[in-house]
Amino acid sequence: MTTLSCVEWALRAGGWRLRIEAHAPGVFRLRCGPGAWLEPGKPTLRAQRQADMLLARQEAVGEMECQAAAAGGWRLTQGDAALEIGGADANLRLFRGDQCVARAHLPVQPSGEGAGAVWPLAWALEPDEGLYGLGETQGSLDRRGERLVSDAPEDRSLPLAWSPRGWGAHVNTLDRVEHDLAADGSYAVRTRGEGLDLFLFVGEPSEILNQYTALTGRAGQPNLWPMGVWLDQAPGQSAESSLQQIRSLRSQGMALDALVLADPAILGFQADKPVFEWSDRVPNWRGFAAAAAALDVHLAGSCIPGVLQGTPLFEEWEDRGWLLCDADGNPWICSGTPASGGRPFGLLDLTHRDAARLWTERHLQAVEEGLDAPVCQAQFALPDEVEARGGETGAVLRTAYPHLARRALFDAVAGPRTPQEGVMLSRDLFPGVQRFAWQQGPDVSNGWDGYAATLRAALSVGNSGVAVQTHRLGNSGRPTDALTPELYLRWLAMGVFSANFSFQGLPALMPDAFDADTRALIAHWLQWRYRLLPYVAGIIDDAVRTGLPVQRSMAQAYPADADAHVWDTQYLLGPALLVAPVMQSGGVTEVYLPKGDAWWDLSTGWRYEGGTRWTVRPGLDTLPVFGREGHMLCLGPTAQHTGEINSARILEEVWMFGMPEHNPVVMRNKIRVMQMQGSSYIKGLEGLRILPSEGLEVKRRGAEVRISRAR
The missing domain is CATH 3.20.20.80 (Glycosidases)
Known part of the structure; x- marks a missing residue:
């Protein structure tokens, strides 16, 4: 079966199929399993709720071309991204333009049957290739050398992995996923389930994060x-x-x-x-x-999402079936947490x-x-025998329960x-x-x-x-x-x-x-x-x-600059500021300014070329912060709390880093930058103090500001 957004192959007897969709620009969705798993008919309420936990956007919105690959198999192309698949097993190759950015081996038949089946996926990594994402770590941001289990609370795991080479992967499941990055030259993934649901991303890390969060959901804008x-x-x-x-x-x-x-x-x-x-x-x-x-x-x-043990309400909700239960049908008892004051309690069954x-x-x-x-x-380490009313148990329940609690609150x-x-x-x-x-x-x-x-x-x-x-x-x-x-x-x-x-x-x-x-x-x-x-x-x-996150690592912001990746305590604060915190006593620190941009020191106003390394001695009233050329920093007034800030006049001052080329990132203001004949024309700066970089001059023209080279 072939359409503009989907290609499907019959794999073997028994109705097994491999389906690949152009889910979004630069995003391929690969699903492999029995036909009854791929097309279960009208989903149950439980299945729909679990699908909604995982994906905010279910439907495919991309288009692709399918043709025979030169090396055998098939090549699926959407824009600059391509996926080649073929051979006796589903050997995968991801391309960005003409460059192969990732290779993986995926047997199309798992070990085991039904829900207990295990799907092994092995990515071949280049010797110097870093792998990022996969949740929280307090060590190196490059996760190579680690082993992670998705439903182990102590592993602090999240699904997305990506490489600065221009690819990423995400196994779409609530069930257990094991990530083994400890072997030299490979990244092994083992996931459980009747079928495999895998998203593949091609592009810059910023675009991968964009597509991943568009797929899985984003938070709304909080108030101030x-x-x-x-x-x-x-x-x-x-x-x-x-x-x-x-x-x-x-x-x-x-x-x-x-x-x-x-x-x-x-x-x-x-x-x-x-x-x-x-x-x-x-x-x-x-x-x-x-x-x-x-x-x-x-x-x-x-x-706490529960009720204290030994209370009449505990007994009432036990009778109603509102508490998570063990294998014998009795309420599972949490021995106590700081929030419960150490007192044991039963967990509310939030699937109810x-x-x-x-x-x-x-x-x-x-x-x-x-x-x-x-x-x-x-996020509780629930034993495998604990079961929810909807039938969730084991890794699925351990993964789903904190989502249900967060959603309710x-x-x-x-x-x-x-x-x-x-x-x-x-x-x-x-x-x-x-x-x-x-x-x-x-x-x-x-x-x-x-x-x-x-x-x-x-x-x-x-x-x-x-x-x-x-x-x-x-x-x-x-x-x-x-x-x-x-x-x-x-x-x-x-x-x-x-x-x-x-x-x-x-x-x-x-x-x-x-x-x-x-x-x-x-x-x-x-x-x-x-x-x-x-x-x-x-x-x-x-x-x-x-x-995109507020604090952006060097590998995410500058994937092409390998020298920047090792500076894993530097970060971009949004698009305009490079922050290099002082991480040791003594007041002396080194700063690396990434290639591809020029940088303006907020403390001195000096301009530095990218790709350079500097030793600085900031005082305790100074932090090494550099403005990215072409951007602006919009600042508000000092205040003792946000209630003192006039929402109609949230801005007070604008700092410019070279000739403005980009619209500034700022809350609830529409400031627009346009270039023409070597000057920048900006609307939306009425009443604001403007601090241009050295060599630039400001001329106001009513509601418009012109920034040009000083004469």
């Missing part, structure tokens, strides 16, 4: 306050003491927008009724929420529509009572709004996680190693399709002796030039713990954060359209 500074309450700290910390910061000129209440959960089901009650840690929630609102502080707090709807509705009520963002960790905070503005916080990773804002960073040590770990974690999930992962400035649960003023300020500066970060409420980790000079520098960096908000918000808005 989540991009302000956060404070994580210390364990055991009272609500009033946290508000007092915020008042103290504000009195010292330090900005802050949100407070995350510490575990245990701030709300949960009553013992005998399916309604929420606020924790007695906040005896007067309404009064506390009103006091926070008076300070323009938004509140977040954790919850009534249970999921109730959990969403209760959180919607909590949002109406002043909870701005729920926090939930729902996102519906509570964002579903009632148009557009869907809202965030819920979680560390959970699962296929499709990038649909939901906001991803939390890891708990790390309070030393230089911890600082590097949180940065690499954010860059690695960005390589995997997650647009936003935040950072914690320190860890309340670890010794604080190593967190010197120098490290604190370097960590803070990186957090300012990131998606976002949070202070830790432990007194030893608060700005008040440091001397007056250090506190003045902290206030300096927080002013920078709020001036950057229009740009950071614009990057997140851009992610809604492109799927």
